[in-house]
Amino acid sequence: MSRRPTARRRPADATAPLAARAPAVTVRHYCQGIGDCHLLTFTKADGSPFRMLIDCGIHVSITDGPALVADIVADLKKETGGRIDVLVVTHEHWDHVSGFLTSNDLFKDFAVGDVWMAWTENPGDPEAAELDKFKGQALAALQGASQKLDGMQGLNPYMKRVRDGLQAVLGFQFGAAGERVRSARDAAAKLSAKPSPTYFEPGGPPQSIEGLPNLRIYVLGPPRDKAALRLEEKASEMFPLASGGPFARALSSALKINQADDPTYIDELSPFERNVGTPLSAALNGEKGADASIDIGAFTRRHYSGPVSSAAPMEDRDQSWRRIDADWMGIAADLALQLDRGVNNTSLVLAFEFIDSGRVFLFPGDAQIGNWLSWKDLKWPVEQATVTTVALLARTVYLKVAHHGSQNATPQKQGLDLLTSPDLSAFIPTNQGDAEKVKWGKMPYDAILTALAAKTKGRVIRADDKWLAGANGKPAFAPPSGSILAVRSEPRNPVRGEGGLWVEVDLV
Template sequence: MASVRIRMFRQGLGDSFLLSFPGDTGEVHVLIDFGVLLGTPEAKARMQKVAGHIVAATHRKLDVIVATHEHWDHVSGFAQAQPMLEADKLEVGEAWVAWTEKPGEPLADELRGRRAAAVNRIAAASRQIAAVDDPAAQKAAARLDAILAFWGGPGAAARATTRSAMDWVKQRTAPRAPRYLFPGETFTLPGAQRIRVYVLGPPHDRKWIGKSDPSRSASEVYQLAAVSGAEFGLFAAIDALEQGDAPGVQPFDEWFRIGEDKARATPFFRDRYEGGPAWRRIEHDWLGPAGALALQLDSDTNNTSLVLAFELEDSGEVLLFPADAQVGNWMSWDDIEWTVEAGGATRKVRAEQLLARTVFYKIGHHGSHNATLRANGLERMTDEGLVAMLPLDRKTASKMNWNMPFPSLHERLGERCKGRILDLELGIPDKPAAMSDAEWSSFLDRVDVKEDWIDYRLPL
């Protein structure tokens, strides 16, 4: 019997999914992301091993390569295993990226420029904080570096970065340009048998991209999170510390400034600050907002995730891949209406309908609290056959002090999926008491767990 195979690789905390659909002349293969979190032991070797599996499973022909957004745990392998994915090793048909990668697209250019500036200045803030001889400062710098790991780490300028990995994906099918996808697009998967692709995100709207957390008045997710108030205004101060007295850098003219040596000689400074903890000195106090800025930048990047839904046209069943999309990305889907032509007729499709027909859900952002919408997300996934995959390594998440999977979300996912959550780390879950042996056996017949991947097959 013909089937769709969804393969989740088990490389560690990161996303890498290989989808295989029946095609006109053999299987059609789609790779969605290919990365693992910075700091994962033997990360390069792991990703090279996965690359070998991809080449073997596709028989050296990958029809589509997708890079959803610029985070290391989604794209690192395109740098770490690049030699194994070059044209002499693997034929690639198309490359898909979000509109946020399109050169000359005004909002895309703006977002990329702001992101690059923010990453550089957060790295500078981390260096300044780390230079303070105080344990609290060292801890704060380590937290910033953990967030910078999503772009390749604080010293990324000297090595491969998320930007270089994304650029490699975009040129991989040269001279053919990559396919830049906008929300509201729909098309059939090239070479596949009646598979339709819907583009849900990222939103082409600053308002939705900037909405990473729930509203204060109404929790759209499974816990109300605090709203970050990071300010890009601290950039000028970071530049001042990094560049010293370069013209146009210092926020105040020299006449208004008191140098550190002079300040130390005054009774006011000596009586109040000498001998006290270094982190309480005013020249370091402004660095505090850098942490909030870094978190906001991370969330905004997640909100630029390319979100795809694959519809099996004969059955109407849907496979949903939201990458790391957060609140604003999810909420923007209700603004979209797709017009689909089939059999000489047209029909209108909305996100609510796609969610109601979702039978497979790639759990967003490793099960974090604000990457699966509640009322307009999971609660709309009403199909009785819903199965999910969770790409999470708990030891790594715990080391980073990340509450993943978020308990109330994970509990509700278990209820909606009737326990059918395939876990990158844990493999197959225990059978829920409420599910019959026949139902559970039918589920297990579709699952194949190996050391390096987990397969789930959906009959057509």
């Protein structure tokens, strides 16, 4: 692979009818729903194919997910002959890398030229190591909180939602059998013919591929800026992301330490000094507080823990509904948010530019707002010109929509509003039914769907589109249109209507 950018050429066939043009790239999107797997096929100057695979995974909640991924890998083997020139691993989430572990027996027969990852996955990078330390501490704390909540009875509705939310977030980090996502990522890295993956950071020289002189690849993310990594939805909503952070430390300490017996314990988030009040366990056991004249235990049983004797007044018989014993673990929801959004913001973001036409195809992984906002000032000197992110977005004609179309993964002003090409088309790796099953609400988000439909003139394909289940399914638009020359698909089981296995688009 050469790192020297190639000079821009004149478009030789700009006036040719769209249907007569040869595709610049063919993209096969696999349709597992909440998960990503995309095979890009370029034609080299000698006529041979150059294959790039971006991710291969599925969310842990999907029924028979590993079996579906095995079908996908078998199809990849059939299509490519087991040869992948570049494998791109965008980030460390189960729904992007699980296949490299659960189908490792199939992948081990592949020949993979190189594996591309973001700088955040580089064990030799000090900042990546700091981020990795946060992930490790956060995961340990969240696992502990999840296990504790699973064993508790009588949770209030809020804490039930926290418990369910923790299970969903941990699903991105662990498989159904408890496999770590790190094992899946490392399994992908070991597929490379090189000693180690190639790590990228934003703003470096555009990448060029030997045998593909018309192609430049720009790396837009993930950012180096810690604030951008932890940025969630808007500038005012940032969460700490360093050395585990106070949320992880407080939660881990509270889960592991008997605070009453450890004089060194400090709760960074407690509103009171530790010598103020009486431990709940002591009050429930009938022990006296600091003021022996006050029977804290009797007060607690009557007004908090209940039930009490049937001889007590009716209004005092059962006050257990007031209990908030587990509510301190609600901090786990904030920590889970940090972890999930932080990892998504580490997505490796690639923009593919075809030099003769200037047209761009954007694959942002699961980049969320912080990642997107970090691109705006990037510039690349190319020959005698300067390429900016704004120019790349303006020339983008195809978008792999980030994070399954969720609300905070595609910004408006610094994202959709900058995608101004009249030929824009898009693909969303999503399944609305599965998103509802794991209580994610509206995914894909209605406002993003509406904006994309308007910008693309309806050229949006979803992994859960009903027409993909049929043997001769057709999208709502008729190709050639915009950047799409042709569409092909293959259903999983057309008799049972199980949805699509893949949808393939020829792009120009």
